[in-house]
Amino acid sequence: MLQFATAGESHGQALIAWISGLPAGLRVDLEFINGELHRRQLGYGRGGRQKIEKDRAEALAGIRHGQTIGAPIALRIENRDWANWERAMAVEDREEDRQARRPLTAPRPGHADLAGAIKFNLHDARYILERASARETAARVAIGSLAKLLLREFDCEILSHVVAVGHVRLERQAGWEEIQAVCANLDSPLRCVDRETEARMKQEVDQVLRAGDSVGGIFEVVAHAAPPGLGSHRQWDAKLDGQLARAIMSIQAVKAVEIGAGVTAAGSYGSEVQDEIAYDAERRRFRRPSNRAGGLEGGITNGEDVVVRGYLKPISTLRRGLGTADLVTKESVQAAYERSDVCVVPAGGIAGEAMTALVLAGACLEKFGGDSLGETRRNFEGYMRQVEQF
Secondary structure (H helix, E strand, O other): OOEEEEEOOOOOOEEEEEEEOOOEOOEOOHHHHHHHHHHHHOOOOOOOHHHHOOOOEEEEEOEEOOEEOOOOEEEEEEOOOHHHHOOOOOOOOOHHHHHHOOOOOOOOOOOOHHHHHHHHOOOOOHHHHHHHOHHHHHHHHHHHHHHHHHHHOOOOEEEEEEEEEOOEEOOOOOOHHHHHHHHHOOOOOOOOOOHHHHHHHHHHHHHHHHOOOOOOEEEEEEEEOOOOOOEOOOOHHHOHHHHHHHHHHOOOOEEEEEEOOHHHHOOOOHHHHOOOOEEEOOOOEEEOOOOOOOOEEOOEEOOOOEEEEEEEOOOOOOOOOOEEEOOOOOOEEEOOOOOOOOOOHHHHHHHHHHHHHHHHHHHHHHHHOOOEHHHHHHHHHHHHHHHHHO
16 A cells, blocks of 8 residues: 655755655666656746755665665655754744744735634744645655656656646647657746747736736646556545545645546536547557546546646735735734745646656555565556456
8 A cells, every 4th residue: 555645844954755655676766756856846937946946855765776675765855945944943942043933923815824823723824834835745746756657667657738827728638749748848938738828828927927916727637558447436435536636636726626628528418528439459458539538437547548637726925915814913914925936837737747646656556566566567467468358
């Protein structure tokens, strides 16, 4: 059973990522993990924090001589900005640090500040926002990279692209080769497969930047060549589409999730929505000419690409602060401003890749089992022969 967790605050010493359940013998390329962390930091509209942080993962446990050993894995990502927050976020209660604290008593609408302060009975939202910050997704991307490496052993690749920024939207389906190309181009400002649409997205970001505002959008994650038969219809919590929806919704600022053409399907007739079935005699597999279901039927992967979209609301931190009430005085004030991004849709897609990879990797291990990668691969290959002979 694949389990994972993260720890750490946005301006703390470091982020920690922990994952357990990966089979022994999986080759781990730390440069691949660091490359994924770099991808997360890219994107037009990112804030000043990205100029400070150069995220790199350090393996503390579970990886020896370049491969997993079957033990829990711990990764550490240093927060370089800690140098500017060491006294404000000190672990120990020292008299000399008390004047350096940076309490936040003007909660930001749309953020976890007020709800968290009430829940934990804290009149300083600093302790809430530090953990609620999307900085935490760096740790998820790190362990998600390990899940990606495992899925490659099953010939499955996961990438993402941007479908919409604000009012500008890509009005067509993107092909897998297009997604591969735009992901390989690290200079693409918003990772949209259509240059003209991307240029208009960039203008949208420029407009909200000048207005002191923020903008949301939609990212699409595609798991190419996901094995058929992952997940189950038997119980509500075994349905893979439900697991994916939960995973994507857990990403900061995501307020809606779509599987395949789910939103469009809701306003369509059944004859316009269902994917007809054909048999590919050459590849000895059942295929679907369309993929409106997003690769999932009845909570089970059907052999088509798994397609999931995350709908991101605009970031809650605005330079042009909204009205709020002070946690201590209860007086009306302007919301606090913490250094922030204007648009995080491309970064949201990288976090979406990581969460999709973790869910699918867990489903693969549940189905194929194995304490070592060799055992897992034998089980996978035997199952795929069964699929071909079906």
